[in-house]
Amino acid sequence: MNFEEIKKQAMSNWEAMQNSGKARILIGTGTCGIAAGAEDILETLREELGKNSIEADIIQVGCIGLCYAEPLVEIVKPGMPGVFYGNLTPELMAEIVRDYLTADNPRPDLALGTRGEGTINGIPRLFDLPVLKPQVRIALRNCGNIDPTDIHHYIANGGYEGLSEVLRMKPQEVIDEVKKSGLRGRGGAGFPTGLKWQFCHDSPGTQKYIVCNADEGDPGAFMDRAVLEGDPHAVLEGMLIGAYAIGASEGYIYIRAEYPLAIQRLRTALEQMEKCGLLGDNIMGSSFSFHIKIKEGAGAFVCGEETALMASIEGNRGMPRSRPPFPAQSGLWGKPTNINNVETWADVSAILQKGSGWYASYGTEKSKGTKTFSLVGKVMRTGLIEVPMGIPMREIIYGIGGGIPDGKNFKAVQTGGPSGGCLSASFLDSPVDYESLASAGSIVGSGGMVVMDEDSCMVDVARYFLTFTQLESCGKCIQCRWGTKQMLDILEDIVSGRGRDGDIELLLELSEAVKNGSLCALGGTAPNPVLTTIRYFRDEYEAHISEKRCPALVCKALVSYYIDSEKCQGCGICARACPAEAIKGGKRMVHVIEQDKCTKCGTCLDVCPAKFSAVVKISGEPVVAPTEPVPVDSKA
Amino acid sequence: MSIAEVTQNTHTVVQEDEETVTTRVDEILASYTGVKAELIPILQQVQQAFGYLPEEAMSRIAQFVEVPECTVFGVATFYAQFKLVPTGRNIIKVCRGTGCYVKGAPRILEETEKILGIKDGETTPDLEYTLETVACFGSCALAPVMVVNDKVYGSMTTDKVKKILDRKGRH
Numbered sequence: 001m002n003f004e005e006i007k008k009q010a011m012s013n014w015e016a017m018q019n020s021g022k023a024r025i026l027i028g029t030g031t032c033g034i035a036a037g038a039e040d041i042l043e044t045l046r047e048e049l050g051k052n053s054i055e056a057d058i059i060q061v062g063c064i065g066l067c068y069a070e071p072l073v074e075i076v077k078p079g080m081p082g083v084f085y086g087n088l089t090p091e092l093m094a095e096i097v098r099d100y101l102t103a104d105n106p107r108p109d110l111a112l113g114t115r116g117e118g119t120i121n122g123i124p125r126l127f128d129l130p131v132l133k134p135q136v137r138i139a140l141r142n143c144g145n146i147d148p149t150d151i152h153h154y155i156a157n158g159g160y161e162g163l164s165e166v167l168r169m170k171p172q173e174v175i176d177e178v179k180k181s182g183l184r185g186r187g188g189a190g191f192p193t194g195l196k197w198q199f200c201h202d203s204p205g206t207q208k209y210i211v212c213n214a215d216e217g218d219p220g221a222f223m224d225r226a227v228l229e230g231d232p233h234a235v236l237e238g239m240l241i242g243a244y245a246i247g248a249s250e251g252y253i254y255i256r257a258e259y260p261l262a263i264q265r266l267r268t269a270l271e272q273m274e275k276c277g278l279l280g281d282n283i284m285g286s287s288f289s290f291h292i293k294i295k296e297g298a299g300a301f302v303c304g305e306e307t308a309l310m311a312s313i314e315g316n317r318g319m320p321r322s323r324p325p326f327p328a329q330s331g332l333w334g335k336p337t338n339i340n341n342v343e344t345w346a347d348v349s350a351i352l353q354k355g356s357g358w359y360a361s362y363g364t365e366k367s368k369g370t371k372t373f374s375l376v377g378k379v380m381r382t383g384l385i386e387v388p389m390g391i392p393m394r395e396i397i398y399g400i401g402g403g404i405p406d407g408k409n410f411k412a413v414q415t416g417g418p419s420g421g422c423l424s425a426s427f428l429d430s431p432v433d434y435e436s437l438a439s440a441g442s443i444v445g446s447g448g449m450v451v452m453d454e455d456s457c458m459v460d461v462a463r464y465f466l467t468f469t470q471l472e473s474c475g476k477c478i479q480c481r482w483g484t485k486q487m488l489d490i491l492e493d494i495v496s497g498r499g500r501d502g503d504i505e506l507l508l509e510l511s512e513a514v515k516n517g518s519l520c521a522l523g524g525t526a527p528n529p530v531l532t533t534i535r536y537f538r539d540e541y542e543a544h545i546s547e548k549r550c551p552a553l554v555c556k557a558l559v560s561y562y563i564d565s566e567k568c569q570g571c572g573i574c575a576r577a578c579p580a581e582a583i584k585g586g587k588r589m590v591h592v593i594e595q596d597k598c599t600k601c602g603t604c605l606d607v608c609p610a611k612f613s614a615v616v617k618i619s620g621e622p623v624v625a626p627t628e629p630v631p632v633d634s635k636a
Numbered sequence: 637m638s639i640a641e642v643t644q645n646t647h648t649v650v651q652e653d654e655e656t657v658t659t660r661v662d663e664i665l666a667s668y669t670g671v672k673a674e675l676i677p678i679l680q681q682v683q684q685a686f687g688y689l690p691e692e693a694m695s696r697i698a699q700f701v702e703v704p705e706c707t708v709f710g711v712a713t714f715y716a717q718f719k720l721v722p723t724g725r726n727i728i729k730v731c732r733g734t735g736c737y738v739k740g741a742p743r744i745l746e747e748t749e750k751i752l753g754i755k756d757g758e759t760t761p762d763l764e765y766t767l768e769t770v771a772c773f774g775s776c777a778l779a780p781v782m783v784v785n786d787k788v789y790g791s792m793t794t795d796k797v798k799k800i801l802d803r804k805g806r807h
């Protein structure tokens with residue numbers, strides 16, 4: 001079958017599904033959906049449909065990005081817009097089936113929004129909600145809309161049309177198109193994709209390789225996982241386009257083993273491509289042949305770095321090497337190799353489907369297009385978002401994210417993972433693009449965005465990241481291996497009350513050494529979390545060092561707990577819960593925490609009934625409280 | 637979650653004798669061609685079969701891909717995934733990623749350590765549980781996250797840890 005026929009069939013299947021006269025129910029069963037309980041919802045859904053003898057098509061889709069509202073279901077009744085329901089429980093699901101599928105009440109009280117043609121009274125349009133309004137979905141165009149295990153769904157939505165077009169173009173024309181789009185690599189460094197392709201294209205040699213970097217090692221980031229789980233073909237089509245442009249006949253996907261579902265989705269996708277003649281020899285009947293292999297990572301963060309990644313594919317310890325030679329000159333087994341990130345590949349297929357001009361119409365002068373971010377941490381609406389480059393940070397955190405929960409204050413946003421930095425409130429009105437984040441001392445990075453509120457201690461956060469980089473340093477460069485360790489030691493001292501004058505200066509000095517003395521960007525960027533927290537939150541470092549005080553009340557060694565004798569009613573709950581048996585008391589006695597036994601776990605603070613709120617947490621001041629229990633009544 | 641659920645998807649934990657190890661490793665090797673690039677996938681498959689990398693297996697693999705044993709050992713010790721000692725029948729993983737960290741992951745780990753009586757990276761003496769931390773599961777929107785065997789649990793609290801681990805009636 002040629003592509004035109006496959007496409008015709010895909011379209012007619014898709015239309016038959018839309019016009020089947022049956023309701024369609026889309027349920028998000030990506031990793032986060034499942035973790036939030038989507039499987040139970042699916043079971044209830046099937047049971048209820050059976051019980052009520054309703055015929056409906058259930059389609060399992062990937063993550064639409066509204067992770068805060070998972071489990072999430074969209075119900076599309078014939079002739080009606082789709083209705084989204086979030087935060088479902090099996091009970092709510094059963095109610096919705098009863099009210100909306102057996103009867104005609106769409107339950108506006110439970111609905112999040114509608115999508116598609118038409119409106120329903122009392123339910124807003126989903127894409128008019130603050131969480132989606134500023135978003136532009138290019139890499140995520142199909143996530144949550146199609147069944148990722150059915151290649152026909154992808155094809156019916158414009159899939160592989162880009163490739164079909166590309167096969168009629170000259171490789172150089174394809175590269176020029178990517179250059180014109182202004183696309184820059186989404187894996188971290190933001191290198192212009194078209195230019196990278198040009199280097200590899202121009203390298204002499206007949207055997208060339210394409211690699212998809214799906215290692216996604218930054219903690220707090222899951223954009224690539226969502227794309228691979230929700231729309232694997234968008235990435236694979238991009239790889240084929242790149243292979244054709246560069247002249248590669250073999251490709252690898254290097255994916256972390258922590259993403260079993262994404263791996264499974266990729267395997268299914270590859271099988272289906274082969275069946276459709278979209279992978280293997282003579283793709284779409286052309287002279288272009290391409291094969292793809294999946295390589296699972298083995299749990300080393302540094303393997304996300306391109307030269308380490310290639311060493312790992314070759315079966316070696318994943319240690320970076322110096323560049324040049326760049327992979328475009330000498331990559332896998334010494335052959336010219338082009339590595340791009342998952343999202344970059346997904347953008348490539350969109351660009352070749354819709355044109356470079358369309359893509360470049362989004363974003364800023366130097367940062368074109370859109371970028372996905374995983375918005376997590378202390379923000380109301382956590383999830384996966386895709387926004388045009390240049391959007392103000394405030395719009396992401398307060399518009400899309402809905403601000404900080406529990407009435408707390410925003411303190412910092414961490415971008416770029418361990419290679420990035422923590423930005424303070426002064427950055428909120430700056431645009432999010434490569435240049436502006438870099439000038440603030442951070443990076444766009446792969447797209448992790450972790451919001452922190454007043455309860456996060458910035459010194460502790462810096463220590464947290466250094467723990468990570470120090471652990472993940474491959475050990476090849478001494479400045480990275482020992483410099484990060486030394487920096488971590490100093491930070492450990494500071495958070496445990498052993499900080500000394502001059503520590504900040506020492507950290508700054510070591511940062512320079514580690515940056516300059518490391519071969520790869522792991523060491524080259526490892527000091528960023530320290531540098532940015534010193535730059536924006538120096539007063540917190542100083543409080544730890546000179547006053548032995550942790551303003552956020554986080555660092556255990558610097559906080560104490562005591563029981564307010566005015567408030568304690570002697571209920572004894574804290575004494576029973578204390579794992580260290582550090583609380584003295586007795587019936588109707590004001591309880592007392594023995595400071596020398598207290599492990600500062602905070603259990604007493606958690607369990608003290610809200611109506612009493614007698615446990616107090618302090619830092620930088622001495623505990624003033626009775627040392628022996630007294631009867632509650634004798635207090636006044 | 638029932639015990640049956642927890643123990644599904646787990647590997648067998650028996651200290652195999654040398655002969656059995658060699659036989660099973662050879663079975664695995666039969667589907668490979670013996671080039672260096674296969675080393676990591678082979679180690680992954682062997683670890684899946686035994687729960688760790690037995691020493692005899694590593695020397696067999698070294699012969700097969702034609703590299704010195706120290707190279708195999710070097711690769712196995714480089715990657716966090718590989719274990720050189722037997723692991724428990726149930727693998728409990730707690731996320732230490734940033735998304736989880738700012739949402740209280742340290743306390744989830746502490747609670748888990750307390751209940752299981754082991755620290756991160758350790759295995760209970762009865763080979764029932766191994767506790768690990770992972771840099772991120774990519775489910776950060778549901779932080780803090782914990783994974784028991786292959787099942788992901790989101791929005792963890794210390795109480796939920798108790799429920800998930802205690803209900804199974806340890807020992």
Ligand SMILES: Cc1cc2nc3c(=O)[nH]c(=O)nc-3n(C[C@H](O)[C@H](O)[C@H](O)COP(=O)(O)O)c2cc1C
Binds near residue numbers: 214339
């Ligand atoms: C320590 C380290 C980890 C990295 N991890 C990743 C990763 O997980 N995923 C990724 O795509 N790129 C990662 N990179 C960047 C890659 O080296 C490379 O720049 C990227 O894959 C190129 O693709 P792009 O041009 O499409 O961004 C990492 C770099 C370093 C130094």
Ligand code: FES
Binds near residue numbers: 220734736737772775
């Ligand atoms: S940070 Fe815990 S799952 Fe990502």
